[in-house]
Amino acid sequence: MLDVHPSTSFTFLETLTIASFGANDWKLDDLVRLFELTPNLVRCTLPNIDVRTSRSDHDLPIVILPNLHSLEFGDSVVRDGLTTGNDLLRHLTLPALETLAVPLYVASFDDFSLFLRRSAPPLRSLLLGCGLYKIRFPQLHECLRLLPSLTHFDLCAPFAALDADLFAALVDSEFLLPNLQSLKIQSQALFHHSSLHQTVLQVLSARHPQLVCFHLCAKQHRPDTEILDGLRQLAADGMEIFIGKSWKKNYMSI
Incomplete structure (x- = not known):
């Protein structure tokens, strides 16, 4: 669980790399909370991250990151109730995104299409795994x-x-x-x-x-x-x- 003081904000953070901790994988709601604290993020890399989802995740807000230019996920696979971080895209709006590397699975093409419609990004480079x-x-x-x-x-x-x-x-x-x-x-x-x-x-x-x-x-x-x-x-x-x-x-x- 992401534990930070309510007044915490990483306002000046521009580059963020989020790694996997093995058995202590990230929860989707913690990731969304983290992005809420980094409003001026420019580059984000999730090299090998698994994300746990729950039934309550549909209540999570959609976070707008107006300056994020590059978002790159790793190539981890779906296993044991875990999903790759592309579930995060359901809760992000990225109107400045130019580079995206993301793995897609099952019905996530539909979620990806909704993300693109919502963000309307000037995307130049796309890697779909x-x-x-x-x-x-x-x-x-x-x-x-x-x-x-x-x-x-x-x-x-x-x-x-x-x-x-x-x-x-x-x-x-x-x-x-x-x-x-x-x-x-x-x-x-x-x-x-x-x-x-x-x-x-x-x-x-x-x-x-x-x-x-x-x-x-x-x-x-x-x-x-x-x-x-x-x-x-x-x-x-x-x-x-x-x-x-x-x-x-x-x-x-x-």
Whole structure:
């Protein structure tokens, strides 16, 4: 339990790192109280934190941190009634947020969408770590369309094979992530869509030269020679491209 004097306020605190204490994990209400005491926070890191929630948490207030530019969670997993700190987003409004790294689980895409609508942040860098076995594109699309300012998007989804809908949407809609410069996707799941690499080439061609970096590290077959030729032409024009099964094997170089 967070025990501070009622008059305590960390008004001048700008950088905060919150660590896990093993068996003494944080309670959500204590975290919310802590953020209430740090109104001028600029950067916050929660490298490996588990948060205990309770039925009374829905009564917690929503805290506005008008100066918070960077919020980065770790990659801890859901276990034994514990959740990663992304539950905290339900109780935060961050109108100045530019960098966010957060793990999402189960139905938390809905909570994330509500957070984005409430905060309307000028987000530039987003790293989504995902423990889902299946990512439903409409949920992801709902979140991404709320982030027109985004320039760097990383999706690390170890168990989930994202379907080709995301890439198709990036080709068809100039309004989805219009400022995107870097797109990185990492998964251990199998990408088995026969038209995946063709759609990827269409995305990179349509977004060139603004898009300068693309990584797709997942279980996938080698792109056809014609597609590889197109990708290599984009690489020759200055785009950083990685496509492979693991970081040790880039189809672009073999």
